[in-house]
Amino acid sequence: MSKTTTKELIKYAYNDANISESHQTQVAIDGDPLIAQDYAELLQTLALLDGFKQCPSQQTVDRILKFADQYKH
Numbered sequence: 001m002s003k004t005t006t007k008e009l010i011k012y013a014y015n016d017a018n019i020s021e022s023h024q025t026q027v028a029i030d031g032d033p034l035i036a037q038d039y040a041e042l043l044q045t046l047a048l049l050d051g052f053k054q055c056p057s058q059q060t061v062d063r064i065l066k067f068a069d070q071y072k073h
Contacts, residue, residue, distance in 0.1 A: 004028040004035050009042050 004025060011017040012025040029036050056064075 004032075006038070006042070009035075009039050013039070013042055013046060
């Protein structure tokens with residue numbers, strides 16, 4: 001693999017790459033310290049993002065429910 005893209009690293013990190021892509025990406029990670037560093041940073045970023053809990057505010061929920069009440073039959 002002459003150049004590994006961020007997109008390929010993301011697919012690999014999420015196990016979304018096919019076998020051939022996974023193998024090529026792993027070879028690139030193993031063979032290039034800069035790619036390995038990029039991949040490690042990507043994994044850290046993904047772990048941080050997975051730690052965020054996303055919830056709408058109560059005000060948003062109330063507005064949605066109020067809006068939905070207008071269309072009840």
